[in-house]
Amino acid sequence: SLVYVLNGPNLNLLGKRQPEIYGSETLDDVEADCRKVAAEHGISIRFHQSNREYEIIDWIHEARESAAGIVINPAAFTHTSVAILDALNTFDAPIIEVHISNIHKREAFRHHSYVSGVASGVIAGFGTQGYQLAIQRLAFLIKKAAA
Numbered sequence: 001s002l003v004y005v006l007n008g009p010n011l012n013l014l015g016k017r018q019p020e021i022y023g024s025e026t027l028d029d030v031e032a033d034c035r036k037v038a039a040e041h042g043i044s045i046r047f048h049q050s051n052r053e054y055e056i057i058d059w060i061h062e063a064r065e066s067a068a069g070i071v072i073n074p075a076a077f078t079h080t081s082v083a084i085l086d087a088l089n090t091f092d093a094p095i096i097e098v099h100i101s102n103i104h105k106r107e108a109f110r111h112h113s114y115v116s117g118v119a120s121g122v123i124a125g126f127g128t129q130g131y132q133l134a135i136q137r138l139a140f141l142i143k144k145a146a147a
């Protein structure tokens, strides 16, 4: 099966950006970790990052055609984007929302997520490990759906 891993704005700077909050791993490291865990479960992944809302929406539309699940860290769009929520609502397979930091421990404007209402699960505050946990969970859900 195929899983999309989608990352929102500023995550291209992961490792350099506020490392006290987001850690020192880069997005390339995260991608390598994701591919490793996915391979262990016979899953292939498409891994993307964009600072542009429409590109994330287009990848969600692409995922509709082929993907068995989506892992998404919408970054700041989490708190602003009805358009990403609407796109995710057109996707029929499981969605896992990931945040590297614990958004509930931070500023009040980060406490609300438009995406959580369509996610089958949410991971926050597990650092970049959250992505690997999300893929493990999707692997489980994909197997369960096939059984």
Ligand code: DQA
Pocket: 009, 010, 011, 073, 074, 075, 076, 077, 078, 098, 099, 100, 101, 102, 103, 110
């Ligand atoms: C984030 C949390 C968001 O509030 C923030 O805008 C980000 C990253 C996280 O992974 O912790 O860019 O999604």
